[in-house]
Amino acid sequence: MIKKVVTGVYILAMAIMVSSFHQNQISASIARGKQVYNKVCLSCHMIDGGGVPNINPPLAQSSYVLGDKKRIIAIVLNGMTDRIAIDDEYYSNNMAPHSDLTDEEIANVLTYVRNSFGNKASAVTAAEVKVVRSMKK
Amino acid sequence: MRKYYLLLLFMSIYSCTVFGNNHSKKNDPNLPQANAGLQLPAGFTAIKVAEGVGRARHIAISPQGTIFYKSSRLVNGKGIFQLIDKNGDGIADSVFGFGNYIGTGIAIKNGYLYASSDEEVFRYKLDAKGNVINPSQPEKIITGLINRHQHESKSITLDDAGNLYVNIGAYSNSCQVNDRTLHSPGRKPCPVLDSAGGIWQFKADKLNQTYGNGIHYAMGLRNVVGLDWNNQTNTLFVMQHGRDQLHDNWPEYFDEKSSAELPAECMYELHKGDNCGWPYIYYDPMQHKKMIAPEFGGDGKKSTTDYNNPVIAFPAHLAPNALMFYTGNQFPEKYKNGAFIAFHGSWNRAPLPQQGYYVVFVPFKNGKPTGKWEIFANGFSGKEVIESTRQADHRPCGLAQAPDGSLYVTDDVKGTIYKISYKK
Numbered sequence: 205m206i207k208k209v210v211t212g213v214y215i216l217a218m219a220i221m222v223s224s225f226h227q228n229q230i231s232a233s234i235a236r237g238k239q240v241y242n243k244v245c246l247s248c249h250m251i252d253g254g255g256v257p258n259i260n261p262p263l264a265q266s267s268y269v270l271g272d273k274k275r276i277i278a279i280v281l282n283g284m285t286d287r288i289a290i291d292d293e294y295y296s297n298n299m300a301p302h303s304d305l306t307d308e309e310i311a312n313v314l315t316y317v318r319n320s321f322g323n324k325a326s327a328v329t330a331a332e333v334k335v336v337r338s339m340k341k
Numbered sequence: 342m343r344k345y346y347l348l349l350l351f352m353s354i355y356s357c358t359v360f361g362n363n364h365s366k367k368n369d370p371n372l373p374q375a376n377a378g379l380q381l382p383a384g385f386t387a388i389k390v391a392e393g394v395g396r397a398r399h400i401a402i403s404p405q406g407t408i409f410y411k412s413s414r415l416v417n418g419k420g421i422f423q424l425i426d427k428n429g430d431g432i433a434d435s436v437f438g439f440g441n442y443i444g445t446g447i448a449i450k451n452g453y454l455y456a457s458s459d460e461e462v463f464r465y466k467l468d469a470k471g472n473v474i475n476p477s478q479p480e481k482i483i484t485g486l487i488n489r490h491q492h493e494s495k496s497i498t499l500d501d502a503g504n505l506y507v508n509i510g511a512y513s514n515s516c517q518v519n520d521r522t523l524h525s526p527g528r529k530p531c532p533v534l535d536s537a538g539g540i541w542q543f544k545a546d547k548l549n550q551t552y553g554n555g556i557h558y559a560m561g562l563r564n565v566v567g568l569d570w571n572n573q574t575n576t577l578f579v580m581q582h583g584r585d586q587l588h589d590n591w592p593e594y595f596d597e598k599s600s601a602e603l604p605a606e607c608m609y610e611l612h613k614g615d616n617c618g619w620p621y622i623y624y625d626p627m628q629h630k631k632m633i634a635p636e637f638g639g640d641g642k643k644s645t646t647d648y649n650n651p652v653i654a655f656p657a658h659l660a661p662n663a664l665m666f667y668t669g670n671q672f673p674e675k676y677k678n679g680a681f682i683a684f685h686g687s688w689n690r691a692p693l694p695q696q697g698y699y700v701v702f703v704p705f706k707n708g709k710p711t712g713k714w715e716i717f718a719n720g721f722s723g724k725e726v727i728e729s730t731r732q733a734d735h736r737p738c739g740l741a742q743a744p745d746g747s748l749y750v751t752d753d754v755k756g757t758i759y760k761i762s763y764k765k
Contacts, residue, residue: 247589247691254731256688257754258413262731285520287490296491298514300522 230315230327237316240309244302245317253321261295264321273314273328277336280310307333377759380719384673384763387718390749391424391433391758397751398445399496399663399739400758401454405471406744408433410751410758411447411456413494420444421456423473424758431760439476445494445566446507447739450545455505457495459488462507462543483507483543485551487536491520492564498577500570505545506577510564511538515584515636516620523590527636531620534560538619540568540579540611559611561648563619566685567664567740573678574708577611578652580661580682584623584634585689591635599641601690602627606659607651608680608703608710618648626654653710659697660685663740666705671746672763679705681717683737683750688730698722698733700740700750718761721752 241249248260255262263269268276268290283301287294302310307330314333318325376387390408400410408424416422419438426433446457454465454473463479482505486495492510499505514521516531531538536552539560543550558577567580588600595603604623609615622631622645631648633639655661663683667676679702686698702717703710723734739751743760750759 242692247586247689250688250691250729250731252729252731254729256730259688283519283522294490296493298491298520300519300525304523 230319233312233315233327234319235316236309237312237314238320240305240313241316241320244305245313248297248299253317253323255295256297258293259295259297260299261290261293263317264323266323267291269317270323270325273326273332274336276314277310277328277333280305280314281333281337303337307331307337377757378720378723379759379761381761382717384765385718385761386764387759387761388431389757390426390431390760391436392756394422394424394433394436394756394758396753397422397739397756397758398494398753399447400741400749400751401447401449402741402743402749403449403454403467403471404744405469407467407471408741408743408749408758409447409449409454409456410739411444413443413445413753415441415443420458421447421454421476433758439473440479446497448497448499450499453545455482455497455499455545457497457507459493459495460484460486462486462495462497462505464545481549482545482547483550483555486541487512489537492537492582494566496566496568498568498570499545500575500577501572503545505543506558506568506570507541507543508562508565508568508579509537509539509541510566510582511562511619513538513620514563514586515590515634517590517636521586521590523592525590525636527620527634529621529637533620538562538564540565540577542613556613558613559609559615559617561615561617561619561621562609566660566662567682569664569666569680571610571666571678571708572668573666573705574610576708578664578666578680579609579611580664581607581609581617581619582660583607583657584620585658587623587635587641594635594639594641597692601693602657604632604657605651605654606657606661606684607655608653608661608664608682609649610652610708611649615649618645622648624651624654626656629654653703653714655682655684655701655714656697658687658689660687662738665740665742665748667742667748669742669746672748675704676702679703680710681740681748682714683740685736685738685753686722686727686730686733691728695727695730695733698727698736700737718750718759 253263284299311330314328396413397410421440422436424433425435442458444458462483465473489512496508517525519525540558542556542558564582565579583604587595605626630644633643662685684697700718703714721735735752738753741749747762
């Protein structure tokens with residue numbers, strides 16, 4: 205009986221540790237991602253992720269940011285020159301490719317963007333970026 | 342007794358409603374502000390003649406006083422709108438829409454309303470009251486202009502000799518091999534310049550003209566949204582949107598602050614054959630020099646004497662979206678033949694605050710700007726500081742002079758149309 209309780213407490217403690225370790229990792233990724241954002245993304249997408257009406261798309265509450273991770277990873281890697289509607293709006297500026305950023309940096313900046321400006325979505329990992337990069341045409 | 346209670350009930354509901362209305366009015370942030378929320382020079386007043394009318398870009402007013410604006414979004418399938426004021430109180434009570442295309446350019450000349458999509462220019466005959474005779478069947482004047490979704494708007498103006506001038510904006514920031522990309526070199530000669538990045542002249546009354554029928558009037562202009570014919574000098578004046586991203590793409594030469602202040606937004610007086618130098622140069626308003634662009638070997642220090650000089654330069658990135666020479670008699674003498682410019686306001690000044698959501702006035706004498714430009718109408722953004730462009734409540738985009746000499750300003754964020762008047 206005591207053994208069972210001890211095991212239970214141990215498992216719980218481990219779960220909390222793992223989860224808080226995971227949380228800390230995400231917080232660290234967000235913090236590092238913010239540095240990448242300020243350096244590379246902010247001048248077009250703005251300090252509040254609001255973008256510029258008709259010119260640069262917003263990242264706040266964007267279906268492209270909150271949706272399929274592969275798609276947003278590919279946009280960071282390849283840039284965007286297509287004239288497509290994003291949440292029913294068109295944006296005129298071309299986005300440069302940012303394949304010079306490391307997998308880690310792209311994972312961090314996307315984790316930051318997906319958890320800032322009112323956004324709440326899962327983290328992006330370097331491994332996920334690596335997969336998309338390897339598929340790059 | 343029962344009736345008495347009912348009466349009491351009705352009275353209390355009535356008084357609650359009245360009181361409630363008064364109460365909500367007192368706390369209503371949307372109460373009409375003095376001068377429609379604008380700051381103006383002494384003696385000037387402003388009202389909103391229309392609100393919520395869509396993305397109102399350029400505006401044109403006929404000699405009879407009918408008011409038309411072009412929308413960059415279709416509303417119920419229409420892209421040109423006439424303000425309708427049935428009771429004659431000066432405030433629009435509805436709009437009449439026609440033209441099934443989006444766009445920016447609109448102008449009135451010799452009994453015709455001209456309007457542009459992002460690829461074509463149409464015209465509509467006006468009747469003696471200044472109304473469009475056949476809104477569903479315009480004449481197509483120009484067709485096949487390039488639209489590659491960057492700087493795609495086609496602004497127009499007309500001279501007194503039967504010519505129409507149209508801006509064809511460059512589909513590029515600075516003609517790099519890869520647009521807006523770190524250290525991507527410039528393409529020389531820039532292939533954009535054969536069909537864009539300049540002003541083309543066409544006949545105002547000839548149908549279905551395209552590049553082959555027009556005259557490549559001026560080149561080396563990245564993107565002109567505001568342009569107007571000056572009847573004193575008999576020349577075309579344009580406002581160029583200068584290039585962006587000097588720091589983003591060339592951080593070794595430009596820090597964030599210098600990138601926010603460079604290059605100037607320039608006004609040019611154009612003659613046939615002029616070249617203003619985009620993408621090879623940009624104008625530095627602090628050094629008063631034409632600088633070699635970093636894509637073409639520049640480093641923020643090398644200058645050149647080639648290409649046109651601007652007649653006046655404004656702070657960087659403010660996005661001049663309309664230019665209009667004032668020829669009316671209502672405003673004080675100093676405004677006569679001077680230029681009003683509607684600045685749309687910046688986006689490429691981050692991390693510094695964004696600026697320039699205002700209308701400026703440039704005094705002119707003998708066809709040249711004199712002295713300094715001044716902010717004429719401010720307060721469109723509704724905020725003290727704009728960190729992100731989207732925070733601006735209103736952004737000035739179009740200008741037109743009414744027959745009585747008052748000035749109309751459009752806003753393409755909330756679709757507000759302002760009328761600015763002067764009284765001694």
